[in-house]
Amino acid sequence: MKADRVIRALSALAQEHRLAAFRLLVQAGEEGVAAGALAEKLDVPPSSMSFHLAQLANAGLVAQRRESRSIIYSADYAAMNGLMGYLTENCCGGIACSDDAACLPSPQRKSA
Amino acid sequence: MKADRVIRALSALAQEHRLAAFRLLVQAGEEGVAAGALAEKLDVPPSSMSFHLAQLANAGLVAQRRESRSIIYSADYAAMNGLMGYLTENCCGGIACSDDAACLPSPQRKSA
DNA sequence: CCAATAATTCGATAAATATAGAAATATGGA
DNA sequence: TCCATATTTCTATATTTATCGAATTATTGG
Numbered sequence A, B: 001m002k003a004d005r006v007i008r009a010l011s012a013l014a015q016e017h018r019l020a021a022f023r024l025l026v027q028a029g030e031e032g033v034a035a036g037a038l039a040e041k042l043d044v045p046p047s048s049m050s051f052h053l054a055q056l057a058n059a060g061l062v063a064q065r066r067e068s069r070s071i072i073y074s075a076d077y078a079a080m081n082g083l084m085g086y087l088t089e090n091c092c093g094g095i096a097c098s099d100d101a102a103c104l105p106s107p108q109r110k111s112a
Numbered sequence C: 001c002c003a004a005t006a007a008t009t010c011g012a013t014a015a016a017t018a019t020a021g022a023a024a025t026a027t028g029g030a
Numbered sequence D: 001t002c003c004a005t006a007t008t009t010c011t012a013t014a015t016t017t018a019t020c021g022a023a024t025t026a027t028t029g030g
Helices: A003-013 A016-031 A035-042 A046-058 A077-088 B003-013 B016-031 B035-042 B046-058 B077-088
Strands: A062-067 A070-075 B062-067 B070-075
Touching (some): A003 A016, A003 A046, A003 A077, A003 B003, A003 B016, A016 A035, A016 A046, A016 A070, A016 B003, A016 B077, A035 A046, A035 A070, A046 A062, A046 A070, A077 B077, B003 B016, B003 B046, B003 B077, B016 B035, B016 B046, B016 B070, B035 B046, B035 B070, B046 B070
Antiparallel strands (some): A062 A070, B062 B070
């Protein structure tokens, strides 16, 4: 993952409503949630919600698909993984990285 | 980890120089890096670097200690873990979370 | 085609953030 | 004490971001 994209992802998540929306999407799974439903659940005007969803989409954190009149958003788990990986890259300079308290469980994991 | 603190952490990381600084600190480990060394390495004026480091510290992502004339910054790995955990909480609604392509390796991990 | 629904884009304004020079604060050594 | 070093705080300015009503675009059903 490139630095520029990581920053867009972090910026996208660094906002109350977007963070809340993303978490709802993470929990919703592949099925996703409609834009309007998110707006209602978060008590945000539709135009504001749309603005925020556009940022999440631009950062590649969510996918969108039309379903009849609604536009359904869903979390992109691969992007989320990429973000985590970038932050923890070369954690601790390789030393003591398996130490429970000091570092992440599996910082440079590529796949299961 | 509380939402407010998560947002401060994400905001802190969502900036070119701060993200770069944090990554250097993550890689440096417990030893840490002096403020001036970071400023030089990132080619940022000392006052700007100080501003950015203050944000990282305020977000709880880094610790600082004085060592003679220098102030040494180091990454707080526990905070980083907390951030990751928050983002992936209840990933996929519990379904298919072990699936390699769909979700994180160990999203709700509490300790090793 | 027309009305209703769902969402986005536009536009104007308010608020927060980044930048960096200058001044101030701490530390260590001669 | 005086000077050099290391960093932070102050201050001003430029830039970016958030908000949300109004207008616009897309879809469905009558």
